[in-house]
Amino acid sequence: MTTAQESSSLGLQRSRPRVVIVGGGFGGIYAARRLRGVDVDVTLLDRGTSHVFQPLLYQCATGLLSEGEISSPLRHLLRGVRNVHVALGEAQGIDAVGRVLTASRFDGSTFELPYDYLIVAAGMRQAYHGHDEYIQWAPGMKTLDDALAIRRKLICAFEMAESLPTAEERRPWLTFAVAGGGPTGVELAGQIRELAMHALANEFQSIDPCEARVLLFHGGDRVLQSFNRKLSAAAQRTLDKVGVETHLGVHVTDVCETSIETTAKNAARTKKRYGARTVLWTAGVEAVPFAAALANALGVKQIQGGRIAVEPDLTVPGHPNVWVIGDLMSLNDLPGVAEVAMQGGRHVGGCIARTIEGGTPDRKPFKYRDLGSAAYIARRHALLQAGPIRMSGFLGWVSWGAIHIAFLAGYRNRFGTLLNWAVTLASRTRRERAITYGDPESARQPYTDLTTESIAVTRPER
Amino acid sequence: MTTAQESSSLGLQRSRPRVVIVGGGFGGIYAARRLRGVDVDVTLLDRGTSHVFQPLLYQCATGLLSEGEISSPLRHLLRGVRNVHVALGEAQGIDAVGRVLTASRFDGSTFELPYDYLIVAAGMRQAYHGHDEYIQWAPGMKTLDDALAIRRKLICAFEMAESLPTAEERRPWLTFAVAGGGPTGVELAGQIRELAMHALANEFQSIDPCEARVLLFHGGDRVLQSFNRKLSAAAQRTLDKVGVETHLGVHVTDVCETSIETTAKNAARTKKRYGARTVLWTAGVEAVPFAAALANALGVKQIQGGRIAVEPDLTVPGHPNVWVIGDLMSLNDLPGVAEVAMQGGRHVGGCIARTIEGGTPDRKPFKYRDLGSAAYIARRHALLQAGPIRMSGFLGWVSWGAIHIAFLAGYRNRFGTLLNWAVTLASRTRRERAITYGDPESARQPYTDLTTESIAVTRPER
Structure with a gap:
């Protein structure tokens, strides 16, 4: 720890080459770590204070793990x-000629981060495809706040159903719709059924939580399209078995407080509306707003949901000192998964290290090594696809657990997570079911003047 | 679990005597448990879904424990x-003649709970003494939302200080003011210094977290006035040692975004203003709004912050079938502590059980057995006062830990809490430092159009 220098808290007066990393996800963290001991000053900028382990976010949303167990403070x-300095702030734009990134503090004031090398690992956010009004009814699955909002919606839906006198009134509260049949959607749908069948099963008198309907809507012709057909079919069988109702080949075309509408992708374009008080949204992602400012400043176009196309060495065309990595980069149709971001971060960190050490720019092309992917379906069922290995069912599930524990940051998180998993498996309960209302004032008066809407997703005054 | 009966989900058609308990805190839980197996139908109504173990709330606020570790779902x-049915809802009022309690669901709709016996254990909330506008700057310490808001304020204050260029600008962000020198205030103040000195000490570059000033303001002439003078003095020595600056004999007379004003209680009434971006409020409690409706319906007056005076058997005068227990009851100046609520709950449960079994009203007076009290001051320092036993320092601290673990609900919470304590003691880190912004939408755009105010305490649209 160094004592504060009055005029420079952000490295403005340093003489070593300056690396700025935007984003503390997998890409940013791995880039920063690769630069350990390299003769550069690194500033890692993030909008939040924690690195979130997104592959387990759905377990925080469904009451299995705490926020602290699936995240680590970046510092x-x-x-x-x-040589890495962490800064809390949101990237707003860059001056590509002067090589300065502008960021804002949470009180709205701004500060500048000069850079010699810029690594953008800012990620993607949930996309509502022009229907941002859905967000109030259908939270996404990208942040810890999303997870707590989903937890609140799930728990409150069962409570609301319990308190209503007729089956007809209870039905929409016991219907849970998940938009999107990728890993996140499948994992959430499976977890809701497990929550209902195990943790909540014996705790209600008027309702039977096991009657909770979980609807999974997907545009493709099979769930988990990133896996091969055989694994995808195995996942579908498990979903059927645990009671998730899967609807394939449909688009979600409307979401409101009480229902969700789907439209078939076939020629008939049949529309269907389902009464559901809980809708969760995992259908697609889009670039964060900073990507547009970046593309504009660098004179490049955004493609595929706002992603930025990069050269084989992950630099932005025409800007050999600016890299885009992780979900936000577009290269050879690489998927937006943690492994691509990690390897991208390590690659760019290595390029910068060799450039510094060798004195000449290192333009080594990025080679992605596909280590495989895994998806949790339900208790004792997961998929694993890695090189020639294909696993589903129990074996896949054990491997899934081992891989996720290995990649969680820190021994305490690993041990805490293992402990919670063991307890949940053995006792069928979930430890992190506490709900919060979003702020002290609405918690103080959660009923007096709030509508269901604002309980479901409370929104700050603007 | 019984299948739903269409016309009655809340016991309206039952023939056994009906007991309604308002509040799932210590009083409500102990009353409900005492009624196990008694020939009555019990409905426990609470505004939230969890029983919160309030004695450890400050540890959730300061990043030691998760929400799930200090709470248990009531169900x-x-x-x-x-024979106990849990209902989510807020008590609104009663018809004392018809013996019906009216409650509201979180969507604003209402439902009725007829009762033969009513146990009110609704508790107290933080009092701002006519200055409810302080709440936006100075969250209290009564709910899980309060704890998460405090955690966010604490973590963001250090981050904000780190990003500011001058010592002058950083100073108010590194000044933390706690109003109230009771156990909650003392515990919070001590924890903030420990957070700064241990968990955060080596993680910043521009600031030294150890420089964080913690100001504790108290109206009395010594902190922890519920303990004897010797223990109180021992606590003060520990507070001095860990670096909490205690100001006695002062009232807080103003709180705003950037500062706090105090006025001396002596004749001079000297006013002082301290620049502080973080103010936490533990100075006093007041009855929840339902208490006024209850007092009105029963024809009694509220005293001492809205409390309701009860007969020696804890019934409300003139209403032998209505009991008030816990913090909300006023009897012989018994303190508002968990132990009084627990014993009150058990007492009333016993009275009802004997009334049912014996056929005649049981009016046994309540006898409070003071089992002592304990307060955490700092690492290796706590107070314990029980009968002739007086402990402070390390011995008090070990006893404090044992008592709190014993009273936590459930083995998993006990084990998880012990584990987190052990890790924090050994490694000086804190596992639950993840912050949330209160809802998905402000998390999505935490900087774009939010002011410091709304980050500090986000408020829903009304």
Whole structure:
């Protein structure tokens, strides 16, 4: 720890080459770590204070794990990397000629981060495809706040159903719709059924939580299209078995407080509306707003949901000192998964290290090594696809657990997560079912003047 | 679990005597448990879905424990008590003649709970003494939402200080003011210094977290006035040692975004203003709004912050079938502590059980057995006062830990809490430092159009 220098808290007066990393997800963290001991000053900028382990976010949303168990404070994670400085703030834009990134603090004031090398790992956010009004009814699955909002919606739906006198009134509260049949959607749908069948099964008198209907809507012709057909079919069988009702080949075309509408993708374009008080949204992602400012400043176009196309070495065309990695980069149709971001981060960190050490720009092309992918379906069922290996069912599930524990940051998170998993498996309960209302004032008066809407997703005054 | 009966989900058609308990805190839980197996139908109504273990709330606020570790879902806690039904809702008022309690669901609709016996254990909330506008700057310490808001304020204050260029600008962000020198205030103040000195100490570059000033303001002439003078003095020595600046004999007379004003209680009435971006409020409690409706319906007056005076058997004068227990009851100046609520709950449960079994009203007076009290001051320092036993320092601290673990609900919470304590003691880190912004939409755009105010305490649209 160094004592504060009055005029420069952000490295403005340093003489070593300056690396700025935007985003503390997998890409940013791996880039920062690769730069440990390299003769550069690194600033990692993030909108939040924690690195979130997104592959387990759905377990926080469904009451299995706490926010702390699936995240690590960025400062704590990088405390051993002496040349990395963490800054809380949101990237707003860059001056590509002057090589300065502008960021804002949470009070709206701005500060500048000069850079010699810029690594953009800002990620994607949930996309509502022109229907941002859905967000109030259908939270996405990208942030810890999303997870807590989903937890609140799920728990409150069962409570609301319990308190209503007729089956007809209870039905929409016991119907849970999930938009999107990728890993996140499948995992959420499976977890809701498990929550209902195990943790909640014996705790209600008027309703039977096991009657909870979970509807999974997907545009493709099979769930988990990133896996091969055989694994995808195995996942579908498991979903059928645990009671998730899967609807393939449909688009969600409307979401409101009480229902969701789908339209078939075939020629008939049949519309259907389902009464559902809980809708969760995992159908697609889009670039964060900073990507547009970046593309504009660099004179490049955004493609595929706002992604930025990169050269084989992950630099932006015409800008050999600016890299885009992770979900936000577009290269050879690489998927938006953690592994691509990690390897991209390590690759760029390596390029910068060799450039510094060798004195000439290192333009080594990025080679992605597909280590495989895994998806949790239900208790004792997961998929694993890695090189020639194909696993489903129990074996896939054990491997899935081992892989996720290995990649969680820190021993305490690993141990805490293992403990919670063991307890949940053995006792069928879930420890993190506490709900919060979003702020002290609405918690103080959660009923007096709030509508269902604002309980479901409370929104701050603007 | 019984299948739903269309016309009655809340016991309206039952023939056994009906007991309604308002509040799932210590009083409500202990009353419900005492009624296990008694020939009555019990409905426990609460505004939330969890029983919160309030004595450890400050540890959730300061990043030591998760929400799930200091709370238990009411349904889970009472799942073994077959004649107890849990209902989510807020008590609005009663018809004392018709013996019906009216409650509201979170969508604003209402439902009725007829009762033969009514136990009111609705508790107190943080009091701002006519200055409810302080709440936006100074969250209280009564709910899980309060804890998460405090966690966000604390973490963001250090981050904000780190990003500011001058010592002058950083100072108010590194000044933390706590109003109230009771156990909650003392515990919070001590924890903030420990957070700064241990968990955060080596993670910042521009600031030294250890420089964080913690100001504790108290109206009395010594902190922890419920303990004897010697223990109180020992606590003060520990507070001095860990660096909490205690100001006695002062009232807080103003709180705003950037500062707090105090006025001395002596004749001079000297006013002082301290620049502080973080103010936490533990100075006093007041009855929840339902207490006024209850007092009105029963024809009694509220005293001492809205409390309701009860007969020696804890019934409301003139209403032998209505009891008030816990913090909300006023009897012989008994303190508002968990132990009084627990024993009150057990007492009333016993009275009802004997009334049912004996056929005549049981009016046994309540005898409070003071089992002592404990307060955490800092690492290796706590107070314990029980009968002739007086402990402070390390011995008090060990006893404090044992007592709190014993009273936590459930083995998993106990084990998880012990584990987190052990890890924090050994490694000086804190596992639950993840912050949330209150809802998905402000998390999506936490900087774009939010002011410091709305980050600090986000408020829903009304």
